Amino acid sequence: MKLVILDRDGVINQDSDTFIKTPDEWIPIPGSLEAIARLNQADYRVVVATNQSGIARGMFNIMALNAIHQKMHAAAQSVGAEIDAVFFCPHAQDDHCDCRKPKPGMLHTIAKRYDVSLKGLPLIGDSLRDLQAGFVVGCAPYLVLTGKGEKTREKGGLPPGTTNYPNLAAVVDHLLKAPALTYAV
Numbered sequence: 100m101k102l103v104i105l106d107r108d109g110v111i112n113q114d115s116d117t118f119i120k121t122p123d124e125w126i127p128i129p130g131s132l133e134a135i136a137r138l139n140q141a142d143y144r145v146v147v148a149t150n151q152s153g154i155a156r157g158m159f160n161i162m163a164l165n166a167i168h169q170k171m172h173a174a175a176q177s178v179g180a181e182i183d184a185v186f187f188c189p190h191a192q193d194d195h196c197d198c199r200k201p202k203p204g205m206l207h208t209i210a211k212r213y214d215v216s217l218k219g220l221p222l223i224g225d226s227l228r229d230l231q232a233g234f235v236v237g238c239a240p241y242l243v244l245t246g247k248g249e250k251t252r253e254k255g256g257l258p259p260g261t262t263n264y265p266n267l268a269a270v271v272d273h274l275l276k277a278p279a280l281t282y283a284v
């Protein structure tokens with residue numbers, strides 16, 4: 100089975116330094132949902148692995164998170180895209196959990212749930228911690244420059260083998276090796 104793991108905020112939807120706390124604040128990045136649909140059409144299943152420390156911080160609760168994800172799934176389906184599942188870490192840094200990226204706990208859970216190897220599996224994120232979580236378990240790390248991606252690239256220290264692309268659509272072009280657009284002359 101072909102699987103891609105996406106970070107959520109800054110990859111699928113716009114991110115915010117004040118967190119994404121409500122469905123209204125969840126706004127898809129142009130082209131991202133359509134890119135997921137293109138992956139589905141190429142027989143990729145798509146899952147999300149997202150840190151949601153806003154829950155531990157009391158900024159929003161699990162009902163709000165579910166409402167945000169209901170909106171995300173509906174928006175995806177409206178363009179023919181299917182997000183198979185969302186794995187999230189509700190903890191704060193000082194909870195010292197195993198699932199908060201850059202720890203790979205969520206990725207191990209995904210590998211077990213889907214019975215796949217993580218080796219070379221595309222892991223697409225906008226933050227260093229996304230890429231680090233993927234790198235330590237052998238994923239192929241892709242940095243998008245949306246969300247916090249530009250800042251992440253400027254800060255450097257990216258895991259070896261990380262490649263960067265303007266956005267999720269561009270990563271999908273690469274993964275599907277979409278032929279370069281040609282125009283009749």
Ligand SMILES: O=P(O)(O)OC[C@@H](O)[C@H]1O[C@@H](OP(=O)(O)O)[C@@H](O)[C@@H](O)[C@@H]1O
Binds near residue numbers: 106107109116117
């Ligand atoms: O990018 P993903 O993993 O999908 O989600 C990131 C969000 O949970 C939030 O993560 C926070 O990081 P801290 O949890 O405060 O370190 C901040 O970066 C927020 O701006 C951001 O919205």
Ligand SMILES: [Mg+2]
Binds near residue numbers: 106107224226
């Ligand atoms: Mg992110």
Ligand SMILES: [Zn+2]
Binds near residue numbers: 188189190196197
């Ligand atoms: Zn956690």
